[in-house]
Amino acid sequence: MEFKELGLSDPVLKAIDEAGYKEPTPIQAQAIPVILMTRDVLGIAQTGTGKTASFTLPMIDILAGGRAKARMPRSLILSPTRELAAQISENFEKYGKYNKLTQALIVGGTSMDEQIRNLDRGVDVLIATPGRLLDLFERGKILLADIKILVIDEADRMLDMGFIPDLEKIVSILPPIRQTLFFSATMPPPIKKLADKYLSNPKTITVSAPSSTAENVEQFLVAVPHFRKKPDAFYKLYKKEDVKNAFIFCNRKRDINDVCRFMKGKGIKAAPLHGDMDQSERTKTLGSFKAGEIDILVCSDVAARGLDVPAMSHVFNWDVPNHPEDYVHRIGRTGRAGATGRAFTLTVPNDAKVLGIIQKLIGKQIEMLDLGLGHAPPPPKEDATRPPPALRQRERRHNRAEKQNRRHRHIDDMDVDLDEKKGGDKDGGAFGDDVPAFLRR
Numbered sequence: 001m002e003f004k005e006l007g008l009s010d011p012v013l014k015a016i017d018e019a020g021y022k023e024p025t026p027i028q029a030q031a032i033p034v035i036l037m038t039r040d041v042l043g044i045a046q047t048g049t050g051k052t053a054s055f056t057l058p059m060i061d062i063l064a065g066g067r068a069k070a071r072m073p074r075s076l077i078l079s080p081t082r083e084l085a086a087q088i089s090e091n092f093e094k095y096g097k098y099n100k101l102t103q104a105l106i107v108g109g110t111s112m113d114e115q116i117r118n119l120d121r122g123v124d125v126l127i128a129t130p131g132r133l134l135d136l137f138e139r140g141k142i143l144l145a146d147i148k149i150l151v152i153d154e155a156d157r158m159l160d161m162g163f164i165p166d167l168e169k170i171v172s173i174l175p176p177i178r179q180t181l182f183f184s185a186t187m188p189p190p191i192k193k194l195a196d197k198y199l200s201n202p203k204t205i206t207v208s209a210p211s212s213t214a215e216n217v218e219q220f221l222v223a224v225p226h227f228r229k230k231p232d233a234f235y236k237l238y239k240k241e242d243v244k245n246a247f248i249f250c251n252r253k254r255d256i257n258d259v260c261r262f263m264k265g266k267g268i269k270a271a272p273l274h275g276d277m278d279q280s281e282r283t284k285t286l287g288s289f290k291a292g293e294i295d296i297l298v299c300s301d302v303a304a305r306g307l308d309v310p311a312m313s314h315v316f317n318w319d320v321p322n323h324p325e326d327y328v329h330r331i332g333r334t335g336r337a338g339a340t341g342r343a344f345t346l347t348v349p350n351d352a353k354v355l356g357i358i359q360k361l362i363g364k365q366i367e368m369l370d371l372g373l374g375h376a377p378p379p380p381k382e383d384a385t386r387p388p389p390a391l392r393q394r395e396r397r398h399n400r401a402e403k404q405n406r407r408h409r410h411i412d413d414m415d416v417d418l419d420e421k422k423g424g425d426k427d428g429g430a431f432g433d434d435v436p437a438f439l440r441r
Protein backbone atom coordinates (compact mmCIF):
# COMPACT_ATOMS: atom_id res chain seq x y z
CA MET A 1 0.00 0.00 0.00
CA GLU A 2 1.23 3.48 -0.86
CA PHE A 3 0.18 6.84 0.59
CA LYS A 4 -1.02 8.03 -2.80
CA GLU A 5 -3.65 5.26 -2.88
CA LEU A 6 -5.37 6.62 0.24
CA GLY A 7 -7.07 9.65 -1.34
CA LEU A 8 -4.92 12.36 0.26
CA SER A 9 -4.25 15.65 -1.58
CA ASP A 10 -0.97 16.51 -3.31
CA PRO A 11 0.13 19.10 -0.70
CA VAL A 12 -0.31 16.52 2.07
CA LEU A 13 1.45 13.81 0.04
CA LYS A 14 4.35 16.19 -0.53
CA ALA A 15 4.66 16.85 3.23
CA ILE A 16 4.56 13.09 3.92
CA ASP A 17 7.28 12.53 1.37
CA GLU A 18 9.42 15.19 3.03
CA ALA A 19 8.85 13.53 6.41
CA GLY A 20 10.58 10.52 4.84
CA TYR A 21 7.69 8.05 5.27
CA LYS A 22 7.79 5.33 2.63
CA GLU A 23 4.45 3.63 3.30
CA PRO A 24 1.44 4.04 5.59
CA THR A 25 1.38 2.10 8.84
CA PRO A 26 -1.55 -0.37 9.24
CA ILE A 27 -3.68 2.12 11.17
CA GLN A 28 -3.00 4.84 8.59
CA ALA A 29 -3.87 2.54 5.68
CA GLN A 30 -7.18 1.61 7.32
CA ALA A 31 -8.22 4.90 8.96
CA ILE A 32 -7.30 7.55 6.37
CA PRO A 33 -9.78 6.56 3.60
CA VAL A 34 -12.58 6.12 6.15
CA ILE A 35 -11.92 9.50 7.81
CA LEU A 36 -11.80 11.18 4.40
CA MET A 37 -15.32 9.80 3.80
CA THR A 38 -16.27 11.65 7.05
CA ARG A 39 -17.14 8.45 8.89
CA ASP A 40 -16.65 8.00 12.63
CA VAL A 41 -13.69 5.86 13.68
CA LEU A 42 -12.95 3.85 16.78
CA GLY A 43 -9.19 3.25 16.74
CA ILE A 44 -7.80 0.77 19.23
CA ALA A 45 -4.14 1.61 18.96
CA GLN A 46 -1.38 3.09 21.00
CA THR A 47 1.54 5.44 20.56
CA GLY A 48 4.16 4.09 18.21
CA THR A 49 1.64 2.76 15.66
CA GLY A 50 1.49 6.02 13.68
CA LYS A 51 -1.99 6.80 15.01
CA THR A 52 -1.43 10.58 15.25
CA ALA A 53 -0.80 10.88 11.52
CA SER A 54 -3.77 8.56 10.89
CA PHE A 55 -6.10 11.37 11.97
CA THR A 56 -4.03 14.54 11.33
CA LEU A 57 -3.40 13.75 7.64
CA PRO A 58 -7.06 13.35 6.57
CA MET A 59 -8.16 16.18 8.89
CA ILE A 60 -5.86 18.58 7.05
CA ASP A 61 -7.60 17.71 3.78
CA ILE A 62 -11.13 17.86 5.23
CA LEU A 63 -10.49 21.27 6.81
CA ALA A 64 -8.57 22.70 3.84
CA GLY A 65 -11.78 23.94 2.19
CA GLY A 66 -13.22 26.23 4.87
CA ARG A 67 -12.32 29.16 7.10
CA ALA A 68 -12.59 29.57 10.85
CA LYS A 69 -14.46 32.41 12.56
CA ALA A 70 -13.04 34.19 15.61
CA ARG A 71 -13.33 32.12 18.80
CA MET A 72 -15.13 29.35 16.91
CA PRO A 73 -12.70 26.52 16.14
CA ARG A 74 -13.71 24.04 13.44
CA SER A 75 -12.17 20.94 14.94
CA LEU A 76 -11.21 19.86 18.43
CA ILE A 77 -8.62 17.34 19.55
CA LEU A 78 -8.69 16.37 23.21
CA SER A 79 -5.52 14.97 24.69
CA PRO A 80 -4.89 13.76 28.26
CA THR A 81 -1.49 15.43 28.63
CA ARG A 82 0.11 18.64 27.60
CA GLU A 83 3.04 16.73 26.14
CA LEU A 84 0.84 14.66 23.86
CA ALA A 85 -1.06 17.81 22.85
CA ALA A 86 2.24 19.43 21.87
CA GLN A 87 3.18 16.39 19.82
CA ILE A 88 -0.14 16.48 17.96
CA SER A 89 0.39 20.16 17.26
CA GLU A 90 3.84 19.40 15.81
CA ASN A 91 2.19 16.80 13.56
CA PHE A 92 -0.23 19.39 12.16
CA GLU A 93 2.66 21.72 11.55
CA LYS A 94 4.76 19.08 9.80
CA TYR A 95 2.03 17.57 7.61
CA GLY A 96 0.14 20.83 7.06
CA LYS A 97 3.13 22.86 5.88
CA TYR A 98 1.63 23.27 2.37
CA ASN A 99 -1.84 24.16 3.68
CA LYS A 100 -2.88 27.37 5.36
CA LEU A 101 -4.60 25.94 8.41
CA THR A 102 -4.41 27.74 11.73
CA GLN A 103 -4.13 25.93 15.02
CA ALA A 104 -4.14 26.72 18.73
CA LEU A 105 -2.90 24.76 21.70
CA ILE A 106 -5.00 25.19 24.83
CA VAL A 107 -3.25 23.48 27.72
CA GLY A 108 -2.82 24.16 31.41
CA GLY A 109 0.31 25.61 32.93
CA THR A 110 0.91 28.28 30.29
CA SER A 111 -0.34 31.84 29.81
CA MET A 112 -4.06 32.04 29.15
CA ASP A 113 -3.82 35.50 27.53
CA GLU A 114 -1.78 34.29 24.61
CA GLN A 115 -4.12 31.33 24.09
CA ILE A 116 -7.11 33.71 24.06
CA ARG A 117 -5.38 35.97 21.52
CA ASN A 118 -4.85 32.94 19.26
CA LEU A 119 -8.51 31.95 19.57
CA ASP A 120 -9.60 35.47 18.67
CA ARG A 121 -7.85 35.13 15.33
CA GLY A 122 -9.97 32.07 14.49
CA VAL A 123 -8.54 28.55 14.44
CA ASP A 124 -9.17 25.54 12.25
CA VAL A 125 -7.64 23.05 14.66
CA LEU A 126 -7.90 23.37 18.41
CA ILE A 127 -5.77 20.96 20.43
CA ALA A 128 -6.61 20.97 24.11
CA THR A 129 -6.39 19.25 27.45
CA PRO A 130 -9.87 18.97 29.01
CA GLY A 131 -9.38 21.13 32.15
CA ARG A 132 -8.06 24.28 30.45
CA LEU A 133 -10.60 24.03 27.64
CA LEU A 134 -13.51 23.94 30.10
CA ASP A 135 -12.00 26.83 32.02
CA LEU A 136 -11.87 29.00 28.89
CA PHE A 137 -15.34 27.92 27.83
CA GLU A 138 -16.80 28.79 31.21
CA ARG A 139 -15.18 32.24 30.99
CA GLY A 140 -16.91 32.75 27.65
CA LYS A 141 -13.63 32.96 25.73
CA ILE A 142 -14.43 30.17 23.32
CA LEU A 143 -17.47 28.90 21.43
CA LEU A 144 -17.69 25.26 20.48
CA ALA A 145 -20.77 25.49 18.27
CA ASP A 146 -18.80 25.18 15.02
CA ILE A 147 -16.89 21.98 15.81
CA LYS A 148 -17.23 19.64 12.84
CA ILE A 149 -14.60 17.06 13.86
CA LEU A 150 -13.89 15.84 17.37
CA VAL A 151 -10.87 13.67 18.15
CA ILE A 152 -10.54 12.02 21.55
CA ASP A 153 -6.99 10.74 21.86
CA GLU A 154 -5.77 8.21 24.43
CA ALA A 155 -9.18 7.88 26.06
CA ASP A 156 -7.96 5.22 28.47
CA ARG A 157 -5.27 7.58 29.77
CA MET A 158 -7.99 10.18 30.32
CA LEU A 159 -9.75 7.62 32.47
CA ASP A 160 -6.52 6.91 34.43
CA MET A 161 -6.08 10.62 35.01
CA GLY A 162 -9.65 11.29 36.15
CA PHE A 163 -10.66 13.41 33.13
CA ILE A 164 -13.83 11.54 32.18
CA PRO A 165 -16.26 13.98 33.92
CA ASP A 166 -14.57 16.92 32.11
CA LEU A 167 -14.66 15.01 28.85
CA GLU A 168 -18.38 14.29 29.27
CA LYS A 169 -19.07 17.97 29.96
CA ILE A 170 -17.15 19.06 26.86
CA VAL A 171 -18.85 16.57 24.55
CA SER A 172 -22.27 17.62 25.87
CA ILE A 173 -21.54 21.19 24.67
CA LEU A 174 -20.51 20.15 21.14
CA PRO A 175 -22.89 20.05 18.17
CA PRO A 176 -24.40 16.54 17.95
CA ILE A 177 -23.85 16.44 14.19
CA ARG A 178 -20.14 16.05 13.80
CA GLN A 179 -17.48 13.49 12.88
CA THR A 180 -15.96 11.77 15.90
CA LEU A 181 -12.65 9.93 15.96
CA PHE A 182 -12.01 8.05 19.18
CA PHE A 183 -8.64 6.49 20.02
CA SER A 184 -7.69 4.34 22.96
CA ALA A 185 -4.97 1.76 23.54
CA THR A 186 -7.28 -0.41 25.63
CA MET A 187 -11.05 -0.70 25.99
CA PRO A 188 -11.98 -1.03 29.67
CA PRO A 189 -15.80 -0.98 30.24
CA PRO A 190 -16.10 2.78 31.04
CA ILE A 191 -14.27 3.62 27.79
CA LYS A 192 -16.39 1.19 25.78
CA LYS A 193 -19.49 2.90 27.21
CA LEU A 194 -18.20 6.32 26.14
CA ALA A 195 -17.30 5.10 22.67
CA ASP A 196 -20.81 3.64 22.25
CA LYS A 197 -22.31 6.95 23.35
CA TYR A 198 -20.21 9.28 21.21
CA LEU A 199 -19.72 7.36 17.99
CA SER A 200 -22.28 6.80 15.31
CA ASN A 201 -21.85 3.70 13.15
CA PRO A 202 -18.06 3.84 13.53
CA LYS A 203 -15.50 1.84 11.63
CA THR A 204 -13.54 -0.04 14.28
CA ILE A 205 -9.83 -0.40 13.57
CA THR A 206 -7.67 -2.45 15.88
CA VAL A 207 -3.94 -2.55 15.45
CA SER A 208 -1.69 -4.59 17.65
CA ALA A 209 0.80 -3.00 20.00
CA PRO A 210 4.27 -2.45 18.59
CA SER A 211 5.46 -5.74 19.97
CA SER A 212 9.04 -5.83 18.82
CA THR A 213 11.49 -4.09 21.05
CA ALA A 214 14.25 -2.02 19.45
CA GLU A 215 17.11 -4.12 18.14
CA ASN A 216 19.69 -1.81 19.62
CA VAL A 217 18.45 -2.05 23.19
CA GLU A 218 20.21 -4.62 25.33
CA GLN A 219 17.70 -5.94 27.82
CA PHE A 220 18.28 -7.58 31.18
CA LEU A 221 16.22 -8.87 34.04
CA VAL A 222 17.76 -8.40 37.45
CA ALA A 223 16.86 -11.07 39.96
CA VAL A 224 15.91 -9.48 43.28
CA PRO A 225 14.88 -11.94 45.99
CA HIS A 226 12.51 -9.46 47.72
CA PHE A 227 11.19 -6.00 46.89
CA ARG A 228 13.07 -4.64 49.91
CA LYS A 229 16.28 -5.43 48.06
CA LYS A 230 15.42 -3.25 45.08
CA PRO A 231 17.41 -0.21 46.31
CA ASP A 232 20.49 -2.42 46.84
CA ALA A 233 20.04 -4.00 43.43
CA PHE A 234 19.62 -0.66 41.71
CA TYR A 235 22.64 0.90 43.38
CA LYS A 236 24.86 -2.08 42.52
CA LEU A 237 23.77 -1.79 38.91
CA TYR A 238 24.19 1.96 38.87
CA LYS A 239 27.80 1.67 40.03
CA LYS A 240 28.57 -0.99 37.41
CA GLU A 241 26.89 0.78 34.49
CA ASP A 242 28.01 3.94 32.76
CA VAL A 243 24.68 5.76 33.25
CA LYS A 244 24.59 9.11 31.45
CA ASN A 245 20.87 9.75 31.70
CA ALA A 246 17.97 7.46 32.44
CA PHE A 247 14.30 7.02 33.18
CA ILE A 248 13.35 4.86 36.13
CA PHE A 249 9.78 3.63 35.85
CA CYS A 250 7.74 2.84 38.95
CA ASN A 251 4.27 1.30 38.85
CA ARG A 252 2.97 3.29 41.82
CA LYS A 253 3.02 7.05 42.11
CA ARG A 254 3.66 6.86 45.82
CA ASP A 255 6.92 4.99 45.26
CA ILE A 256 8.34 7.67 42.96
CA ASN A 257 9.21 10.19 45.66
CA ASP A 258 10.67 7.46 47.88
CA VAL A 259 12.91 6.24 45.08
CA CYS A 260 13.99 9.84 44.40
CA ARG A 261 14.86 10.36 48.04
CA PHE A 262 16.94 7.20 47.95
CA MET A 263 18.78 8.43 44.82
CA LYS A 264 19.51 11.79 46.37
CA GLY A 265 20.80 10.05 49.52
CA LYS A 266 23.30 8.29 47.25
CA GLY A 267 24.33 11.56 45.61
CA ILE A 268 22.55 10.79 42.31
CA LYS A 269 20.93 13.76 40.55
CA ALA A 270 17.33 12.53 40.28
CA ALA A 271 13.89 14.14 40.11
CA PRO A 272 10.30 12.84 40.05
CA LEU A 273 7.88 13.15 37.16
CA HIS A 274 4.30 12.08 37.76
CA GLY A 275 0.73 13.10 37.09
CA ASP A 276 0.18 14.73 40.51
CA MET A 277 2.79 17.42 39.82
CA ASP A 278 1.45 20.65 38.38
CA GLN A 279 2.27 21.50 34.80
CA SER A 280 4.87 24.17 35.53
CA GLU A 281 6.78 21.75 37.77
CA ARG A 282 6.63 19.06 35.08
CA THR A 283 7.87 21.43 32.40
CA LYS A 284 10.67 22.69 34.66
CA THR A 285 11.77 19.15 35.56
CA LEU A 286 11.77 18.09 31.94
CA GLY A 287 13.75 21.18 30.98
CA SER A 288 16.39 20.41 33.62
CA PHE A 289 16.61 16.82 32.41
CA LYS A 290 17.04 17.90 28.80
CA ALA A 291 19.68 20.43 29.88
CA GLY A 292 21.61 17.69 31.71
CA GLU A 293 21.12 19.21 35.17
CA ILE A 294 19.24 16.09 36.26
CA ASP A 295 20.57 12.66 35.30
CA ILE A 296 17.63 10.49 36.25
CA LEU A 297 13.88 11.01 36.00
CA VAL A 298 11.85 8.73 38.22
CA CYS A 299 8.48 8.56 36.55
CA SER A 300 5.12 6.93 36.04
CA ASP A 301 3.97 5.55 32.69
CA VAL A 302 1.30 8.23 32.36
CA ALA A 303 3.72 11.12 32.93
CA ALA A 304 6.33 9.71 30.57
CA ARG A 305 3.86 9.13 27.76
CA GLY A 306 4.36 11.26 24.70
CA LEU A 307 7.49 12.90 26.10
CA ASP A 308 9.91 14.00 23.48
CA VAL A 309 13.26 13.49 25.16
CA PRO A 310 16.64 12.79 23.64
CA ALA A 311 17.95 9.24 23.58
CA MET A 312 18.87 7.99 26.99
CA SER A 313 21.71 5.67 27.85
CA HIS A 314 19.55 3.56 30.19
CA VAL A 315 16.03 2.68 31.22
CA PHE A 316 15.39 1.02 34.57
CA ASN A 317 12.13 -0.64 35.47
CA TRP A 318 11.96 -0.42 39.24
CA ASP A 319 8.87 -2.59 38.84
CA VAL A 320 7.84 -4.94 36.05
CA PRO A 321 5.00 -3.02 34.32
CA ASN A 322 1.47 -4.29 34.94
CA HIS A 323 0.57 -3.89 31.26
CA PRO A 324 2.99 -5.87 29.05
CA GLU A 325 2.80 -3.27 26.21
CA ASP A 326 4.14 -0.66 28.63
CA TYR A 327 7.37 -2.67 28.75
CA VAL A 328 7.87 -2.04 25.03
CA HIS A 329 7.16 1.68 25.44
CA ARG A 330 9.39 2.03 28.47
CA ILE A 331 12.46 0.40 26.99
CA GLY A 332 11.88 2.19 23.68
CA ARG A 333 12.99 5.35 25.50
CA THR A 334 16.56 4.22 25.00
CA GLY A 335 18.35 2.96 21.91
CA ARG A 336 16.80 5.65 19.72
CA ALA A 337 18.06 7.00 16.43
CA GLY A 338 20.78 4.41 15.94
CA ALA A 339 22.26 4.81 19.44
CA THR A 340 22.55 1.74 21.64
CA GLY A 341 20.85 1.60 24.98
CA ARG A 342 20.54 -0.69 27.96
CA ALA A 343 17.35 -1.57 29.79
CA PHE A 344 17.23 -3.26 33.19
CA THR A 345 14.12 -4.61 34.87
CA LEU A 346 14.18 -5.43 38.57
CA THR A 347 12.12 -8.57 39.14
CA VAL A 348 10.91 -10.30 42.26
CA PRO A 349 9.67 -13.91 42.28
CA ASN A 350 6.00 -12.78 42.07
CA ASP A 351 6.64 -11.23 38.66
CA ALA A 352 7.10 -14.56 36.86
CA LYS A 353 3.62 -14.58 35.29
CA VAL A 354 3.65 -11.07 33.83
CA LEU A 355 7.26 -11.53 32.71
CA GLY A 356 6.16 -14.63 30.82
CA ILE A 357 3.54 -12.56 28.97
CA ILE A 358 6.06 -9.78 28.23
CA GLN A 359 8.55 -12.25 26.78
CA LYS A 360 5.82 -13.77 24.66
CA LEU A 361 4.88 -10.29 23.40
CA ILE A 362 8.43 -9.35 22.45
CA GLY A 363 9.13 -12.86 21.19
CA LYS A 364 12.30 -13.45 23.11
CA GLN A 365 13.74 -14.53 26.40
CA ILE A 366 15.33 -11.65 28.33
CA GLU A 367 18.71 -12.41 29.84
CA MET A 368 18.61 -12.78 33.63
CA LEU A 369 21.38 -11.17 35.71
CA ASP A 370 22.13 -12.36 39.20
CA LEU A 371 23.80 -9.62 41.22
CA GLY A 372 24.39 -11.99 44.11
CA LEU A 373 21.76 -10.47 46.37
CA GLY A 374 20.62 -13.80 47.73
CA HIS A 375 18.33 -16.48 46.42
CA ALA A 376 17.28 -15.47 42.91
CA PRO A 377 14.03 -16.52 41.20
CA PRO A 378 14.49 -19.00 38.35
CA PRO A 379 14.46 -17.40 34.89
CA PRO A 380 10.83 -17.28 33.72
CA LYS A 381 9.79 -19.35 30.75
CA GLU A 382 8.78 -17.53 27.56
CA ASP A 383 5.12 -18.10 28.39
CA ALA A 384 4.87 -18.78 32.07
CA THR A 385 1.08 -18.56 32.01
CA ARG A 386 0.55 -22.22 31.12
CA PRO A 387 3.36 -24.65 31.84
CA PRO A 388 3.42 -28.00 30.03
CA PRO A 389 1.24 -30.83 31.53
CA ALA A 390 4.10 -32.67 33.26
CA LEU A 391 5.17 -29.47 34.98
CA ARG A 392 1.59 -28.66 35.93
CA GLN A 393 1.25 -32.04 37.61
CA ARG A 394 4.53 -31.53 39.45
CA GLU A 395 3.38 -28.05 40.47
CA ARG A 396 0.11 -29.42 41.88
CA ARG A 397 2.00 -32.06 43.86
CA HIS A 398 4.42 -29.40 45.10
CA ASN A 399 1.55 -27.09 46.12
CA ARG A 400 -0.13 -29.88 48.09
CA ALA A 401 3.12 -30.59 49.93
CA GLU A 402 3.64 -26.87 50.54
CA LYS A 403 0.17 -26.56 52.03
CA GLN A 404 0.90 -29.35 54.50
CA ASN A 405 4.26 -27.84 55.36
CA ARG A 406 2.66 -24.48 55.94
CA ARG A 407 0.32 -26.00 58.52
CA HIS A 408 3.37 -27.25 60.42
CA ARG A 409 5.20 -23.95 60.09
CA HIS A 410 2.25 -21.92 61.34
CA ILE A 411 3.83 -20.91 64.66
CA ASP A 412 7.16 -19.85 63.03
CA ASP A 413 5.29 -17.75 60.45
CA MET A 414 3.51 -15.86 63.17
CA ASP A 415 6.88 -14.95 64.66
CA VAL A 416 8.10 -13.62 61.33
CA ASP A 417 4.95 -11.54 60.87
CA LEU A 418 5.29 -10.01 64.31
CA ASP A 419 8.92 -9.14 63.65
CA GLU A 420 8.03 -7.43 60.40
CA LYS A 421 5.27 -5.43 62.04
CA LYS A 422 7.83 -4.14 64.51
CA GLY A 423 9.93 -3.04 61.56
CA GLY A 424 12.36 -5.80 62.38
CA ASP A 425 13.66 -6.66 58.92
CA LYS A 426 17.30 -6.54 59.92
CA ASP A 427 18.79 -6.87 56.47
CA GLY A 428 16.33 -4.54 54.69
CA GLY A 429 19.35 -2.31 54.38
CA ALA A 430 19.52 0.90 52.47
CA PHE A 431 17.11 3.09 54.41
CA GLY A 432 17.93 2.63 58.10
CA ASP A 433 14.93 3.58 60.29
CA ASP A 434 13.37 5.86 57.69
CA VAL A 435 11.58 3.10 55.81
CA PRO A 436 9.84 4.49 52.71
CA ALA A 437 6.41 3.36 51.49
CA PHE A 438 7.66 0.97 48.84
CA LEU A 439 9.45 -1.02 51.53
CA ARG A 440 6.46 -1.08 53.84
CA ARG A 441 4.18 -3.14 51.62
Ligand code: AMP
Binds near residue numbers: 021028048049051
Ligand atom coordinates in the same frame (compact mmCIF):
# COMPACT_ATOMS: atom_id res chain seq x y z
P1 AMP B 1 2.54 7.88 16.83
O1 AMP B 1 2.05 6.47 16.98
O2 AMP B 1 1.55 8.75 16.18
O3 AMP B 1 3.02 8.43 18.16
O4 AMP B 1 3.81 7.87 15.85
C1 AMP B 1 5.00 7.23 16.18
C2 AMP B 1 6.16 7.68 15.32
O5 AMP B 1 6.05 7.13 14.01
C3 AMP B 1 6.28 9.18 15.14
O6 AMP B 1 7.62 9.55 15.41
C4 AMP B 1 5.96 9.43 13.67
O7 AMP B 1 6.71 10.49 13.14
C5 AMP B 1 6.34 8.11 13.02
N1 AMP B 1 5.51 7.76 11.84
C6 AMP B 1 4.20 8.01 11.65
N2 AMP B 1 3.78 7.50 10.47
C7 AMP B 1 4.85 6.92 9.88
C8 AMP B 1 5.05 6.22 8.65
N3 AMP B 1 4.06 6.00 7.79
N4 AMP B 1 6.28 5.77 8.36
C9 AMP B 1 7.30 5.97 9.25
N5 AMP B 1 7.18 6.61 10.44
C10 AMP B 1 5.96 7.09 10.75
